[in-house]
Amino acid sequence: MKFVDEARLRVEAGDGGNGCLSFRREKYVPHGGPDGGDGGDGGSVILVADHNLNTLSDYRVNRVFKAERGGNGAGKQRTGAKGSDRELPVPVGTLCFEADTGEFMGDLTRDGERLVVANGGFHGLGNTRYKSSTNRAPRQTTDGSAGEKRNLRLELKLLADVGLVGLPNAGKSTFLSAVSAATPQIANYPFTTLHPQVGVVDVGALRSFTLVDLPGLIEGAAEGVGLGHRFLKHVQRTRLLFHVVDMAPLDGSDPAADMKTVEQELQAFSPELASRERWLVLNKADLVLEDERETVAADLKRQLGWSGPAYVVSTLSPDTLRPLLLDAMTWVEQAAQSEEEGAASADSEADHDA
Ligand SMILES: Nc1nc2c(ncn2[C@@H]2O[C@H](COP(=O)(O)OP(=O)(O)OP(=O)(O)O)[C@@H](O)[C@H]2O)c(=O)[nH]1
Ligand SMILES: [Mg+2]
Known part of the structure; x- marks a missing residue:
């Protein structure tokens, strides 16, 4: 539809x-x-x-x-x-x-x-x-x-706990299909995904979060290049972003520069969104020799001055996604809980004032 x-x-x-x-x-x-x-x-x-x-x-x-x-x-x-x-x-x-x-x-x-x-x-x-x-x-x-x-x-404005952002072809839709029952289109050309799609990620007994896949962002998206950036409103109500990066782009582009591009486009859409909790998901690890993966990842983080969470994964082998999913689940639960507590204390303050 x-x-x-x-x-x-x-x-x-x-x-x-x-x-x-x-x-x-x-x-x-x-x-x-x-x-x-x-x-x-x-x-x-x-x-x-x-x-x-x-x-x-x-x-x-x-x-x-x-x-x-x-x-x-x-x-x-x-x-x-x-x-x-x-x-x-x-x-x-x-x-x-x-x-x-x-x-x-x-x-x-x-x-x-x-x-x-x-x-x-x-x-x-x-x-x-x-x-x-x-x-x-x-x-x-x-x-x-x-x-x-x-x-x-x-x-x-879709409601989901976690949103996937990144350049076209980074593997966002492959990620969603690997961890949920959603069946997004996947292909090795840019802008395969035209519309956001939400999937439910089950993480063990009675624990799940919702994940939204977006079209790819490219340089100039804020000025309408590619599919523009209007679709970012569908991650405005998420608690956490997965920033998916291709560790070994076939076009020879620099993953660190690719990351900065996405960061700039998030910033251009909304500084609030750019400062949202965001985790690096370094994807396509299978294309990097096993004993070089950690070095490549460390090098990227250093170039970016990245101190936040970062995960090295391959969406083609879902086992590698497990630690990320568990951490995200815990993070989402805690965020929901502190929001509830915040709301409850605001309520009791209001009661007090009354
Ligand atoms: N080798 C390898 N290829 C991958 C991996 N993840 C995704 N791919 C391939 O990368 C290509 C792009 O994947 P998609 O999931 O469509 O990428 P996307 O980020 O959703 O792209 P857009 O929808 O265009 O923004 C496909 O050919 C996938 O099979 C991975 O972990 N390893
Ligand atoms: Mg896609």
Whole structure:
């Protein structure tokens, strides 16, 4: 399915049904009282996050999505039916904005999460409601109120724990396919990957993290060279980046210079992303003689002044990825835990203030 990560649409909630004006008419009851029922509420339009979706392609052509109008009230105090809601499934990671004002409306981060984007109108009242001791035959009713209508802009920013960045051909997709059930396209030409793809990495019993594979970055991506750099937004919400580097590029390029290129492009996209926790994944170790691997790796780190974590791997032999995956799992768990603690302490501070 086509990958679409931005969309515009119009949503129109249902109007409330009108109240009814009616009087009881029965045999042998000459002056029956009022019996007009209320209308039903209009249906709302609701975004619902669905983890089976990974694209906004359902919304790529500007369409209008309407919820049902509430039914009108009727005699014999019958209430109009409530208009049914219109549910719009969207991928987890969808952000919603009101298109005309740019106002942020919500972020759907969990499967099943719901966001009402247009509230249905309120029902009108039937004349039965206006009966009183002084007015036994009210002719008053109200109409239902109008449902909300608005233009929306949706933006998908994938949610994953770890993101893969690097030059084209570094082996990012091979990495994802080696460690998850995802089946990205792999080939020895640049820009094989055109769209981000997420896989789940199982690391033993009940421990897993999500990993997103991206297209390759090249020099000038920020100015639109190659596939540009817009896709980097899909790693903005990751906790950790794997920077995949080809240790022995066939084109004879210098791996240290290659690394710097990627660093510069991350920086150009967002300094915040460039300073995100990033681990070096020196790939294609199988192309380097076994007793030279450590020297090559040490040399690269020295050239870059790299003091962070670095792993020498070959995505063609998944065993070599094991230590990296275990460390990443632990790191992700700890990051999630400290985030939770941070949120909890912020909450308790707020309680304290209150
Ligand atoms: N020898 C060797 N080749 C590898 C290794 N990992 C990947 N490759 C090869 O490198 C080529 C590129 O791999 P991909 O996984 O498509 O690279 P990518 O980083 O996803 O590339 P783009 O999608 O273009 O950005 C393919 O021919 C892979 O078979 C490795 O560890 N050793
Ligand atoms: Mg790829």
